[in-house]
Amino acid sequence: MLEQLSELPDDPILGLAAECRSDPNPEKVDLTVGIYMDESGHCPIFKSIARAQEKLIDEELTKAYIPAVGDEAFNIGMRELIFGSDSSALNDGRISSIQTPGGCGALRIGAEVIQSAAPGAKVWVSDPTWPVHIPLLGSVGLNFETYRYYDPETHGVDFSMMLDDLSNAQKGDVVLLHGCCHNPCGADLTMDQWKQLTQLSQQQGFTPMIDLAYQGLGAGLEDDVAGLRFLADNVEEVIVAASCSKNMGLYRERTGIILFQSESSSSARAIASQAKVAARRVYSMPPAHGGILAGLVLSDSKLKEDWIAELDAMCIRINSLRDQLSTHLTAACGRDFDFIRRENGMFSFLGLTSEQAKSLRSEHSVYMLDSSRINVAGINANNIDYFVKSIARVTN
Numbered sequence: 001m002l003e004q005l006s007e008l009p010d011d012p013i014l015g016l017a018a019e020c021r022s023d024p025n026p027e028k029v030d031l032t033v034g035i036y037m038d039e040s041g042h043c044p045i046f047k048s049i050a051r052a053q054e055k056l057i058d059e060e061l062t063k064a065y066i067p068a069v070g071d072e073a074f075n076i077g078m079r080e081l082i083f084g085s086d087s088s089a090l091n092d093g094r095i096s097s098i099q100t101p102g103g104c105g106a107l108r109i110g111a112e113v114i115q116s117a118a119p120g121a122k123v124w125v126s127d128p129t130w131p132v133h134i135p136l137l138g139s140v141g142l143n144f145e146t147y148r149y150y151d152p153e154t155h156g157v158d159f160s161m162m163l164d165d166l167s168n169a170q171k172g173d174v175v176l177l178h179g180c181c182h183n184p185c186g187a188d189l190t191m192d193q194w195k196q197l198t199q200l201s202q203q204q205g206f207t208p209m210i211d212l213a214y215q216g217l218g219a220g221l222e223d224d225v226a227g228l229r230f231l232a233d234n235v236e237e238v239i240v241a242a243s244c245s246k247n248m249g250l251y252r253e254r255t256g257i258i259l260f261q262s263e264s265s266s267s268a269r270a271i272a273s274q275a276k277v278a279a280r281r282v283y284s285m286p287p288a289h290g291g292i293l294a295g296l297v298l299s300d301s302k303l304k305e306d307w308i309a310e311l312d313a314m315c316i317r318i319n320s321l322r323d324q325l326s327t328h329l330t331a332a333c334g335r336d337f338d339f340i341r342r343e344n345g346m347f348s349f350l351g352l353t354s355e356q357a358k359s360l361r362s363e364h365s366v367y368m369l370d371s372s373r374i375n376v377a378g379i380n381a382n383n384i385d386y387f388v389k390s391i392a393r394v395t396n
């Protein structure tokens with residue numbers, strides 16, 4: 001039976017990362033997967049997470065299953081981190097959540113719950129969006145429509161086109177938004193645009209679903225969710241799929257959460273029960289380790305303070321790399337790269353053709369996606385000159 005299956009191409013992101021790993025060139029530059037790298041090109045373990053891990057090793061008594069809803073301290077801490085302690089929905093018990101295997105697991109459980117409520121519902125995704133969104137949500141049976149988002153001419157959000165397209169979204173549709181640090185383009189909505197989008201959601205009745213994978217890596221933990229919080233404070237039903245891969249460095253521990261804000265506490269309970277049943281049929285219960293570590297950090301004031309300081313330092317480093325790249329690329333290539341400075345988070349589209357991205361790989365061992373998306377955090381003092389020269393060579 002299985003013999004008839006053909007070999008599929010590698011994942012466009014993970015496949016390139018593997019190609020880069022096997023490249024023997026000592027000058028190679030890996031800007032493929034969205035992983036935070038420090039100045040030495042290493043993805044660090046947060047010290048606060050390492051301390052939580054020591055505590056866990058000392059105190060852990062069992063490896064028995066954890067409940068489908070996940071770690072309690074993690075759920076409580078994440079609800080507050082995302083919605084804010086003064087959220088009236090949070091204080092009224094109108095937010096329910098379950099821990100999931102990473103942000104992907106969160107998106108998948110969100111999709112399962114949407115599919116139970118409205119089979120085949122239409123999900124509006126930005127053009128472009130993270131390439132896994134459509135296969136991940138679509139495998140559950142949801143349908144898609146795209147809304148215009150990124151304008152390659154201005155390297156920014158074309159908000160009037162976005163509003164124009166989303167004015168066709170109806171009650172029963174879901175609009176998938178990137179909470180901050182848009183993946184792949186790095187161009188985010190301004191606060192004023194979040195307000196206009198909130199108004200449109202109220203008017204049209206669609207349900208916003210927010211993918212929040214980079215909280216804290218754009219402009220800081222609070223600023224990165226200011227738009228999301230405004231929306232949530234003014235729209236009854238909101239879904240958030242969040243990941244702790246990047247902002248706690250828990251990539252391989254698969255630590256995520258799906259949160260549902262609904263109109264009443266009884267409906268929040270009903271949705272949570274649906275999410276638990278969906279989890280049971282897909283993977284049963286989440287991995288414990290990452291959720292417990294994140295829960296320990298979020299529930300201990302000293303660990304939390306230290307974690308925030310570490311995260312802020314990463315955010316500052318990314319933004320300084322953005323400044324350096326804008327300045328050096330503009331000087332070396334004779335074209336304007338100032339947009340890199342204006343964007344947020346790990347990603348930027350450099351605006352190169354796919355041929356140029358391929359030449360960078362084959363001739364210079366500089367790895368970025370064919371769309372010319374780079375992971376800004378992969379740049380450091382050792383590779384920036386080589387990177388800038390390579391870009392200048394393929395573009396001039």
Ligand code: LMR
Nearest residue numbers: 013032033034035130183
């Ligand atoms: C990325 O876009 O590079 C990250 O979100 C990692 C992934 O799983 O694709």
